[in-house]
Amino acid sequence: MIDLTGRVAIVTGSGGGLGRSHALLFARRGARVVVNDLGAGAEAVVREISDAGGVARSARGSITDATFVQHMVDTTLEAWGRVDILVNNAGILRDKSFAKMSLEDFRLVIDVHLMGAAICTKAVWEPMRAQGYGRIVMTTSSSGLYGNFGQANYAAAKMGLVGLMQTLALEGAKYGIRVNCIAPTAATQMMQDILPDAQLAMLQPEQVSPAVLALVSEHAPTRAIICAGAGAFELAHITLTQGIHLPGQPPSAENLLAQWGELADRQGELVPDQGFDQSRHELTKAGLVFTQQK
Ligand SMILES: NC(=O)c1ccc[n+]([C@@H]2O[C@H](COP(=O)([O-])OP(=O)(O)OC[C@H]3O[C@@H](n4cnc5c(N)ncnc54)[C@H](O)[C@@H]3O)[C@@H](O)[C@H]2O)c1
Incomplete structure (x- = not known):
């Protein structure tokens, strides 16, 4: 049983x-x-949580x-430590x-999803590092x-969040901070205008929140991208094929296209542990030993 008492x-x-559903579930778990x-x-959800015997505060902004975000984190630390x-x-x-699409709308969406997440994560990063424990979900x-x-x-903003997660999971590891994506x-x-009613009825936010609860639990994984909906769960990976090595310095684009089938062959596909793994993979195929200076 995942117990969030004290968290x-x-x-x-x-x-x-979805956020309301996550918040209600977290509060139910203590x-x-x-x-x-x-x-x-925000206030309505705080009331819902309080009415159910839970503890919550609102931060409207x-x-x-x-x-605002720094103030939200500071007041949370003052109130709950x-x-x-x-x-x-x-x-x-x-x-x-x-x-x-206007560039203004492009920027706005990046600003809310990607910069918003970076701003919030930055504000909790030091307190989490200092206490040696953190669970962050993008x-x-x-x-x-x-x-x-x-x-x-x-799409650009959402993939940006995956990159943010990949790096923060590496940087947070030694401080007990685990970072994942849902x-x-x-x-x-x-989703109202995107899917037909019958499908919408199958897709309640409460079906997704258990995956988020798992990601914020003590035994959470790190660096996972979990997909969830309608009670189904999958993991997504960013992979690297075994690929090819072409002779010649530089190699030829024509040879590259000619060997596309082998390049794209997914047999033996890798899930790199970090970005440098690509360089290691490539230098190894070129017959060299990869060494990292720092
Ligand atoms: N619903 C889906 O199927 C689906 C699919 C993929 C991803 N998502 C993502 O899940 C998250 C939740 O989406 P949802 O479907 O519950 O949508 P929603 O519109 O019901 O909830 C989003 C909430 O974010 C709030 N919000 C927007 N801008 C904000 C800001 N600048 N500061 C603070 N709050 C702000 C909104 O007021 C709203 O309550 C989003 O990041 C969305 O992109 C949803």
Whole structure:
């Protein structure tokens, strides 16, 4: 049984949708929860938690505002002494085909999802390092992992969060900070116009939140990308094929295209532990031994 008693969690954008469901579940498992959102939804969720016997406080403001976020973290530390869990969940959509998308909307979506998550994570990073414990979840999306028509801004932001997770999982490891991604599918206001009603009925946020609870638990993995929806769960990986090595300095593009089949062969595909593994893999195929200077 996952017990979050004594833990303090911040869930961004938890005035509704998936965030609300995560916050309610964390509170039911004993965590004290900071419910962040732009609007009055935050207070409503705090009331729901309190009515059910849990402990929560609201933090109404935008995660894009670093001053607000710092204040949210500082007041949480003053009130409850620690922050153990951060779920970067807040988000918006500004869907349009790339041809019709303004750069303002591109920037706005990057700002909320990617910069918002970076700002919140930065604010809890030192307290988590100092206490030697932290659980951070980035909310990515199948749109970022695989692409979706009309979501160039959102997909870029969501894949940015995967990169942020990959590096922070490495940097946080020795401080007991584990960082993971959730790629949810759920019937929330964000999905209303995207999926038909029958499918929306199958996709309740409560079906996703157990995956997030697992990611913030004491025995959480780190550097996982878990996909969740309708009670189904999968892991996504960024992989590297065994690939080829071409002779010649430099090798020829024509030979590269000629050997595309072998290049793309997924037999023996790797999941690198870190970016340098690509260089190691390549230098090894070139007959050299990879050494890292620092
Ligand atoms: N619903 C899905 O199927 C799905 C799929 C993939 C990813 N996601 C991601 O899951 C997360 C939650 O989405 P949802 O479906 O629950 O949507 P939602 O719109 O119901 O919830 C998002 C919440 O974030 C809040 N928010 C937006 N901008 C904010 C800001 N600047 N500061 C603070 N709060 C802000 C909104 O007010 C809203 O309450 C998002 O990051 C979304 O991209 C959702």
